[in-house]
Amino acid sequence: MDIRYIDDQYGDLVTGEVPVYSPQGSWTQGAECTGCGFHPASDQAFNNTWHDTTTHHTYDFPRTVQFNFTGTSLDVYCIIPNSPNPTLTSTYNLTFILDDQLLSQTFTHESDLSNNSWYNVSVLSLNNLTPVSHTFAMMAASTMVNSTLKFDYARYLSPSSHSTSSSTHVSLLSTSTSSNRISVAVIVGTTIGGIFFLCLLVILVFCYHRYKHRIKQLFFVASLRIRTDESESTARIDPFIYSSPLHRPIRPSNPGPAHPSTTAPSSITSSAQQMGARTVSAPPSSRR
Incomplete structure (x- = not known):
């Protein structure tokens, strides 16, 4: 594990990423501020710098400082003034957000009127964080009292490169x-x-x-069955169907008795005699 620092002015001393202050124009560099009500000793501050702001709860927007880090723990440090003058705002009222989640931890402080400034004061300490990238925000956003915020630096424990x-x-x-x-x-x-x-x-x-x-x-x-049927129909003989009238059998129009007598009837005999007589009387054919 490596201990790394995030300075208010120079940012992360390893990655070079600097904090973001909002609203823009509402923060000043405390070591260079001539119109500020408090003037802590710059040689007591980390890298001789800090960012200073004051919010009035009746009309000011919340003051926020935000930065990113990758580590398993985080400590945030501020400078705490203790002014004996009640007209100067030296009250702290801070809330914190980690990865878009509002934390239950807060930090409040009221002046002890000693006119002494405290340095390297940890306003928040977080441990057992997952070793991934985190986004942290600290706000002076009280709706009840005026509050000041003098951010000095942050320290976090990062997994080593190995x-x-x-x-x-x-x-x-x-x-x-x-x-x-x-x-x-x-x-x-x-x-x-x-x-x-x-x-x-x-x-x-x-x-x-x-x-x-x-x-x-x-x-x-099916084809064989059709051919067989055609052959059978062709070979079948119907005694009552004739192909030519010449082969039609002669059927007697008046069939004789079931047991004909041996003597021919007289009508048949006379017919035969007439035919014989006609044959005899026919003239002979002429020959040339």
């Missing part, structure tokens, strides 16, 4: 290990997915060919 490097190395190693695990998981998942896809593709191709073969069989059987 510890930071070790933490960074461990973090990078952990990140690399996690990345390797993720890569292995991705490779295994991709391989299993590829095998599953190939198996599914083989099954689909097999089912397709099986379905196609089944369709061909169905069409072949």
Whole structure:
């Protein structure tokens, strides 16, 4: 761990970041102020400087000093005046904000009328902070009394550069290990997915060919059945359907008795005789 300082004028002596004072124009450099009511000894102040402001609760805006730091503890130091003159504001009434959170700690002080200034007075001490970047603000913002604020410096405990490097190395190693695990998981998942896809593709191709073969069989059987039916219908003989009138059988219009007699009827005999007579009487054909 390294002890570092934030000066009111020169800022962080390691990072060079300076505090921000607001409202702008409401603060003065105490070591150079000729119109201020208090004149502490500059050689007693840290780096011989401090920032001075006074707020009147009835009409002034709150006075604020803000700075950033990375550390596990913080101490803020101010100069405390003790004026015997009641017309000079020497009362302290401070509130604090860390990382946008209002702290329960406050600092108040009233003059003991000794006309002595106190130096290196810790108005706030914080410990067990997480070793990350923090934003701190100190305000003189009482709505009940007038108050003064003479900020001198702050001190914080920062992780050493060696510890930071070790933490960074461990973090990078952990990140690399996690990345390797993720890569292995991705490779295994991709391989299993590829095998599953190939198996599914083989099954689909097999089912397709099986379905196609089944369709061909169905069409072949149906075609063979149609041809067989056509052949059977062509070869079938219907005794009552005739292809030509020349082959039509002669059916007697008046069928004879079930048991005909051996003697022909007289009508048939006379017809035969007439036909014979006609044959005899026919003239002979002429020959050339």
